[in-house]
Amino acid sequence: MNRSNPKPSGSAVKRIGESVLREVKVEDAVGMALAHDLTQILPGSFKGRLFRKGHRVTEEDIPKLKDIGKEHLFVLELAAGDLHEDDAALRMAVALGGDHTSRTEPHEGKVTLKSTITGLASISKEIVDRINGLGEIALATVTGGRVVHPGEAVAATRAIPLIVPEAKVAEVERIAADYREREGAWPIAVKPFRKMRAGLLTTGSEVYSGRIVDRFGPAVAKKLEELGSEVAEQRFAPDDRQTIVNEILYLLNEGYDMILVTGGMSVDPDDRTPGAIADAGTEIVSYGTPMLPGSMLLFGYLRGVPIFGLPGCVMHDPYTSFDVLLPRVLAGETIVREDIVRMGYGGLHR
Template identity: 80%
Template structure:
């Protein structure tokens, strides 16, 4: 063949055990189109009349003649083969779970999107196992990533035009085994709880009004974007006992979360870490292997999550707070190993 990716007439190409051939339009009924067909109506329309993978019916014959088609390239699928769109569609159905929706196949790809704002729940081992099969592909966002309603979560893809059905059956088996073992699909989205937080802003310079508070607006925006809210904000000077008193006040108010901002470095006059500890907090970690946000403190005070937020939360769009906060809102109990795991991929600026 020269100048074309299609066979010459009467010279069929064998793809797996399926066949790609050129046939007369009248003889194509019941066969599968091998490529898109475009219609051009000057001044009115230019676009796809029939998509690749369309099964030709008798009613299509006049329309095909109208666009000048006397012959078509079609696929005669073997019983053990699938067209790329069918393969991608079946994979999406098998893999998708709670709070997801998938679209129509297009050029061998199906996009899976989130129906809600939540946390991506994707099993890395399943993704790797599927991608080892060959001739098919699965691309996803990272596990525990925040996804918003309508955002892409995963995409299934058939690499060749014709895919052996055994490949897709393997994907379906992998997904089914995972569902049986864990009670959920390999690709799903966990909803976030709506929490009310008490926000305590420390710092004599803010308390006395010498500078404008910038922590409050930044923290409020982050919580509101995830469906939660700052229910109350209070201001205190850099005094350990006063900070402890205000933390206990928030605890008594019954807020779902306590956020303490400012004074988180190692300077002698930074009282916040000591005050959070003195309040009786079970500290999970003071410091994270992530930049920005390495000076973040996290723990539990009588079961209530409490954060000590460093200054970077005011001005950096993505910090360790943005990693841990969604996990807390999803109902996870954060342990030391979760913090340790933040180092790999945790450098977000140089």
């Protein structure tokens, strides 16, 4: 359906509630304001807005209008309590979009909210569901908790009909305001990443002795660098539980913002890393996640410092449980057991 040409069937006047959409000949529309955007399509080269909603038609516009097949135009006479689709979409976007987001101009009843930074998308699913339950309006978003980059869309508001009751949009504004008051945050926002310095401990006698080249360090360092952080120091330990404990405590005492321990994370009897992380005094949030790849990941806090035990898949798989939790830690979120449990839904990436 071409929403830029909502021609009423069999009548020059279409009533939408108390509002009126009136059809007039192009030649008679001079001086009148357009009720909606008009789109021009040049196959293979251009599709875009020729005239904006509210544009007042001039004599010079008539040939251009006829070139896009317009013999008639529509003038909208809004009743009290009604909103045009563009105004409705804009008001919803203003109410919902907060920190580190920008808005596009309304176009055909839609406004897109975009990220202005590289950060973590923060989306309230509760608010999205409530708004979409109102009818006649729509809110589409990306999944919360994912990394977004400057210029990337995080949400879009949409008016479904050309005319929307203002009360409907006012309800969206009320829902958004209540959420902000209750949560102290916007329903749609992007959280910036902190620059964190991580201490990395690579375990495994085969790496410690130099028999094989370490591949874990470069893979982990790359993931941190892509999000604005760094591995400040990397150390190595053999498969000795007490040595691993000592090295973890060394990294803690150096004051790093995060500790990453790689290798020896399976349930094999000779894998010492999980026990060593616990022996160091870590409050373990979870050993194991309901996500593949990355089910053997350990996460916890050691005297308030986030600590990861990273399974081997982090070296070679592009997206694992580490890629889900690391951005949340960098955004300053505290990870709890319930966060880990929820990773199973949509957590199969093989």
